[in-house]
Each structure stands twice: as C-alpha cells, then as structure tokens.
Amino acid sequence: MPKYVYDFEEGNKDMKALLGGKGANLAEMTNLGLPVPPGFTVTTEACRAYLRSGSFPPGLWEEILEHLGRLEARMGKRLGAVDDPLLVSVRSGAMYSMPGMMDTVLNLGLNDESVLGLARQSGDPRFAYDAYRRFIAMFGRIVLGVDGEKIREVQARFKGKRGLDPAPEKAEDLVAVTASDMQALCGELRVLVEEETGRPFPQDPQEQLRLAVEAVFRSWNNRRAVEYRRIYRIPDDLGTAVNVVAMVFGNLGEDSGTGVAFTRDPATGAKGVYGDYLPNAQGEDVVAGIRNPIPLSELERRNPEVYRQLLQVMEILERHYRDMCDIEFTVERGKLYMLQTRVGKRTAAAAIKIAVDMVAEGLITKEEAVQRIDPDQLDQLLHPQFDPNVEVKVLATGVNASPGAAVGKVVLDADTAAELGKRGEKVILVRWETTPDDLHGMVAAQGILTSHGGKTSHAAVVARGMGKPAVCGAEAIRIDLENRLFRVNETVVREGEVISIDGTLGRVVLGEVPLVPPKPTPELNTILSWADEIRRLGVRANADTPEDARKAREFGAEGIGLARTEHMFLGERLPIVQRMILASSEEEEAAALKELLEVQRQDFLGLFQAMDGLPVTIRLLDPPLHEFLPSSKELELEILRLEQAGADPQLVAEKKKMLRAVEGLEEANPMLGMRGCRLGIMKPGIYLMQVRAIMEAAIEHHMAGGNPVVEIMIPLVAIDEELRLLRREAEEVIEEVFREKGARIPYKIGTMIEVPRAALTAGKIAQVAEFFSFGTNDLTQTTFGFSRDDIEGKFLPRYMDRKILSDNPFETLDTEGVGRLIRIAVEEGRATRPDLKVGICGEHGGDPRSVEFLHHAGLDYVSCSPYRVPLARLAAARAVLGAREEASK
Ligand code: PEP
Ligand code: MG
Secondary structure (H helix, E strand, C coil): CCEEEEEEEHHHCCCCCHHHHHHHHHHHHCCCCCCCCCCECCCCCHHHHHHHHHCCCCCCCHHHHHHHHHHHHHHHCCCCCCEEEECCCEEEEECCCCCCCCCCEEEEECCCCHHHHHHHHCCCHHHHHHHHHHHHHCCCCCCCCCCHHHHHHHHHHHHHHHHCCCCHHHHHCCCCCHHHHHHHHHHHHHHHHHHCCCCCCCCCCHHHHHHHHHHHHCCCCHHHHHHHHHHHHHCCCCCCCEEEEECCCCCCCCCCCCEEEEECCCCCCCEEHHHHHHEEEECHHHHHHCCEEHHHHHHHHCCCCHHHHHHHHHHHHHHHCCCCCEEEEEECEEEEEEEEEEEEEEEEEHHHHHHHHHHHHCCCHHHHHHHHHCCHHHHHCCCCCEEECCCCEEECCEEEEEECEEEEEEEHHHHHHHHHHHHCCCEEECCCCCHHHHHHHHHCCCEEECCCCCCCHHHHHHHHCCCEEECCCCEEEEEEEECCEECCCEEECCCCEEEEEECCCCEECCCCEECCCCCCCCHHHHHHHHHHHHHHCEEEECCHHHHHHHHHCCCCCEEEEEEEHHHHHHHHHHHHHHHHHCCCCCHHHHHHHHHHHHHHHHHHHHHHHHHHCEEEEEEECCCCCCHHCCCHHHHHHHHHHHHCCCCCCCHHHHHHHHHHHHHHHHCCHHHCCCCCHHHHHHHHHHHHHHHHHHHHHHHHHHHHHCCCCEEEEECCCCCCCHHHHHHHHHHHHHHHHHHHHHCCEEEEEEEEEECHHHCCCCCCCCCCCCCEEEEEHHHHHHHCCCCCCCHHHHCCCHHHHHHCCCCCCCCCCCCHHHHHHHHHHCCCCCCCCCCCCEECCCCHCCCCHHHHHHHHCCCCCEEEEHHHHHHHHHHHHHHHHHHHHHHHH
C-alpha cells in the first residue's frame, strides 16, 4: 500500500507532483524552521485513486486518522473537542498552481458544542460564532453542495431584519452583527443546510473531515478547474493534494490580521516587498473583497515587530528559492504564521527585471535567467501603450494591475464577453471584482477593469498571468448591472460603448485612444543578448516594407526570411496590376510590367537599404491572379447596375472584359490552383520583371557602397523540374542585368517547401536550390488537407474540445506529421547539398514550442513577424538549454 499522508516534516519543495505545490512548500518552510502551523498533506496519488473509484482507497482514512492523532498530540488539543477544540483548514493544492480554482474549507471541527469551547478559550464569543457561521456556510456550499446564492440570501435577509444593509452584494459584510445575532444566524444557516440537503448539519468532527477531504478531491473536476487546465494546458489526470492545517486566526482583534505579499513587485519587478494586509480578518475576506486591504507599509506602522519578522521570513525565502516568492500569512494576536509560499507569478516586465537583477546579485546564472523567461509571456511586453502624443481625458483611475493598454466595448458579464469575443469583437470586461467563474470572459476580453480590489486581487493576478492589461479598484466606477451600465460621477457609460484602459498607469478613458507599440527595455535587451550568446538558430523576420524591416532589425532580426511581394501589388498599384492581367496584347502587358518594374525596384531598394549587410529573401509572386480582381459576383452586379443607369458603353465593355478574365481565372480550389511557381511558369513576364527589379535594386545599392545580400525565393514548388526551369529563366535575366550594369554581385536562388511532394523529393530539388524555406502554413494545409482559411471557424474548436487534436496545427507545428516531412527534407536536401541553408517562414517560426522542434530538426534559422523576433531569440536559446539539461540527466 502506498504512503498516502505526509506530515509537513516529511516533505520538501521538490515533491510537488506528490504533495502539490502548496503542500511541498509548506513542508519546505517547516523544515527551514519558519513559523508554519503544523499539519499534514494527503497526496495527489490518494486523490487519483479516489477519483478512479469514487471512494477512499483502502488504508487512506486510517492513515489520515493516524496523522490527525499526531497533530492533536502536538497541539495538545483534540479536533472539535468541547473544551478547547483543535480546528483545522482543509486546503486544496495541485502540482501546478491553479489559484482559486479548487476548494478549501476553513474552521473545520466546529459544532454546536465546540463553538462554546472556542468562545471560552478565545474569550470572544462573537468571534467564535462568526467562525462557526463561516464554517457552516463554507462547508454547506463546498462539501454539501448548497447553492451559495441561497446562503447569501439568508445572510442578507437576516441583516435586513436586524436593520442592517440588506444588499446581496454586502451579504458577507457582517462587521456590525453582534455575538448573539451571530449565534442566531448560525441557527438560520443550519436550517437552510438541513432543508437543502435533507439531513442535519454534520456535528461529528471526524465525519466533517472525511467529507471535506472528499469534496476537495472532487473539486479537481469542477467546471472552473477544468476550464483553467484547458487554458493553461495542465494535464487532467494529476489530481490535487489536500492539506490539513491547524487553524490560526487573523480575526481575533486588531493585533491579528491576514495578508498576501510578494518579495518583489510582481508588476514591475522592482526590489522591495510588496503586498496587502487586512487587519482583523480571515484569509477568505481578502478574496471576498469586503473591505479594501491596506498596504504592507501600514502594517509596519501598526505592528513593527511582526513586520520585521515578515521581512526576515521573506528574505530567507528569497535566498532559499533563489526567486521572487509570494506568500500568504496570518497574524494571530501578534504572532506571525506562514500559510503558503510559492514562486510568484509576475508580468513579463517583472520577470525580466527580476532575472537580470538576480544575476547581478549573484543569486542565479545567465543561463538560469534565460530559462526563467517564458517566451509566450514576452508577448506581453510587446503590448501596445496609449500613444503618448495624444492627450487623453481620464474618466477614472485605479490600480495599475497588469501593464499594457487595450481598447474595446464595455461588457459587464463574463458570458457576454465570451460570446462577443468568439465573434471577434474587442471587449473590455468590467466587473465589481472578478471571480474564478469569470475566467472564460477574461480569456475573451482585451482587457479587464474592476471597481474593487488591488494588485493581488483575482482580476490582477489572472490578468497578469494572461498578459492582459488590467486596471483594478477603480472605485469611482459604480456598476449598475440591472440597467447594464456604469457611472462615474455624472458620466453614464452603457454596455457596448467603447472605452480604453491603460494597465501600465491605471487609467480609464472614454472612447478609443490610439495605441502605439512599445520599445524594448534595457533589461529585455540584456536577457536577449544572453540568449544570443546561447542560441544556435538564426532569427530573421517576415517583412515586406522598409519600416517593418527597420522595426525587425531593432528587435534583433538577422535578416528578412520572407518578403511577400503580393502586398506590393495592392493599393495604388492595383490598377497597373489589373492592366497587366487584362492585357489583350503583348505590348499592353509589357507596358504594364514596365510600370511595375519601376515601382518594384524602389520597393526592393528600400528593403536592401534597411537590411544592409543582412540577407533579404524576396519571394516571387505567390497568390492566384484573380485575387487582384473583383469577384465575378461583384462584377455581374456592377455591370447590371451600370446598364440600368445607362452608363457609358465603353465603361460597361471594360467591365465585361474584366468579368470574362475573372471567369477564365476562377478555380474550384484556388489554394491548389494557379499560384506560386505555377503562375511563374504560366505568366513568365511577372517573375522575370520581379527578378530584374530585385537585381537592378541590388546593384544600385551595391554601387552606392551598400552590401545587399540577395536571396530569390520561388514558392509552392512540388517538382524539381519546375524550379529548374524557373531558375534557368531567372539566371538569364540576372546575367542580362549584370551585363547592362557592368557589375556582378553574389546571389542565391532557393525555394519554399510547402507541399508534401517537395519535402519527399527534397534531394532532387536541392540540386537546383541553394536554400529551402519551409512554408509551414501551406505545408500544414497540404499535409492535413485542412483549409488554412476555414478550419479555425469551423471544426477545429470541436476537434480540440474532443481532444482529437491538442493544438491548432496552424499555430503550433504538428511535429508528428508536418515535422516528419521537415526532417526528411532537411536530411535529404543536405545529402545532396551539404551547405544547403534551411529556414522556416511560416507562422510557426514565431511559436516557442515549434522553435524548439526546429532547433532539433537542424534548421539554420527561423523567420517570424517583427514583434515575435525577441520571443524567437529567447525560444531558440531555451531550446539549447533544454537539450543540455536533458543530456546531463
Ligand atoms: C507559408 O505557406 O507558410 C508561407 C510562409 O507562405 P504564405 O503564408 O504567404 O502562403
Ligand atoms: Mg505559402
């Protein structure tokens, strides 16, 4: 039989899988000699066994009783004893932190008799009945399944009868209720529980304990927890541990209290402790937000000795964990107790600052610093901010709880936010406070605004974790749910109106504020320079304009991996392109191509200048030509309208000509049609014009003293012969340009690998390609046979829900299928041409998990959008460090 229960003295911080994060860290703190109330942990293994069979595995209950016996002996009290009862909390705690998602029961062991003992022993009957009242409510809701709303109703009604504020949202605020009234309220709550469950409230403390442990086990599978695991990709089969801890009370008067603290600021990473404290309160009060907490500095004033102890504990924890920790603590009549610690969640900006500072402090190495930054989280830092050049009129201010700015329509509940979000609308979720039940709405929102709570509130913690801007505790905002609006003084903002929030400075503005992209901070550049020392993969950017290229270079791109030339064919250029497509003679086509040549030369010159000295991979035109013309439906309608209005016959004739051209170009499956190299073969003029423009621009830049590094890329090749032919034609033009200009420069011609046949015949294709770049958007499309433009809105969500696929293959590379093709192509391509350069320019080049695979597949570089370049640099370094760690195991 496995050992199912561990005293805190028996565990340590590395036992998270078995004891959960909370249990493992309580054990670690106990062994560090920090003031932790005694207790024990029931393992995740016991939970898994319970969830499998629906009952305690053999021996578990006996083991719990044995550890309870030891706990009682140490405390010199018995659970729920009449004279001086031991009370315990029963707390969930899984391997990965899932804040607030699972259940916890406090004050367990109270019953009609032991409450008298607690009253006597504490000398405070009101406190004792308040504890019992909380216990009945919590146990009723969590363990016995009584609807929480009904409990609130009873409390609100009770308050009304006593002449107190009966508002349901104030139901938990019982500060003004006297001891005897509290006792009466306990009675009413017990009646409610009995009515709802059909049996009396359990009075036997051991039965309470058993039921509570089971309830915490079951809470692993409640809706919130399941949803949270889905979002954060936490496996469903881990289970939670259960911690049974001797109760300490923060609500025993003004010399007691409860708080949360961080060893450094979780929003900015600044040194110095940071936290909130609620005097004379129990832990749940902080979460329930009945009163706003006070800053820790206030604790220093009120109780300097406790504050000094707290600082000392935090110092010990930080040195021991070599990381920023967050803690929960309680002060009982002037004595400090630690209830939890863990390595604290933080914003990307804070993560970076803390890592860089800790290297300077000698606490961690550069490699550890790089490994501590989650590349996905970096995205956050690259979040937009309010445009500083625009003056804004601030409607309300609040706590700057999670940085970045967002604009969206006001939405007052999570379900609506989720629904609008699904339709692609940008929304700001505005709540009094958020709870774990709001999670789906928070995921869908651009940003979060609350009128209550601080930097440690649920909204703040979750928003920071998600990298979403949040302004919390904007107290001027009065939400009126009934009328679906909020008020700030005289201003009324209705649901659906647009607001802007700035989570960096805590500002709320009515209407849309223009946003600008941020600049990398010096600390980010430090981390990235360390990453650059470690990584092997090169990082380039996908950029089509000189501005994008400059931005990419600023972010550390080492060249352009993909310049899509089709974007250069739009806007004011479109009429020329249309003339070229519709030309009825060779001369007409040649004239249009000549016009395009002039503008394209400038386009390419701009790119070579911006990326001087670094490779610029220019892809010849890829999309089917009909994308540059209106659809046949649009044209038919337009012709009809023109004819009805008696328009100029010349104009109508032109439109008809266009319609015939469109009809000639339309295909049943355009993605599999005349595009990429097929277009180059069918309409050679376009590619030859582009090749000429590229080389003329390159020579111009070269003659001006620049250093163009030219790579010409041909898309959608499936057959080596396609590339051979196009290469020959391109080389003829290039030689012509060299002769005309009297200068030569080096260049490379390569291809994209975007269809399975290209990957499978890479050995032959490499005979005529100097480089490969995996176009994994198309390669994923053609490998799965999934339309890249459709599946996200059609069957993919269902596929993910039903776990047919665990990831969106257009976001995270499918290593099994598409990845296999990549490995084959790299291996066979290099067998033909050992110095073949291999990169990727599909979206996966900026996805951290895909980057790791691509490192192992032996690519030379990844190319991604400019804003993802920092993230790719970091991911590439982490791939190296991850592999080193594996090898050393
Ligand atoms: C690709 O297919 O992965 C690619 C980069 O090309 P595009 O997205 O332009 O088709
Ligand atoms: Mg493609």
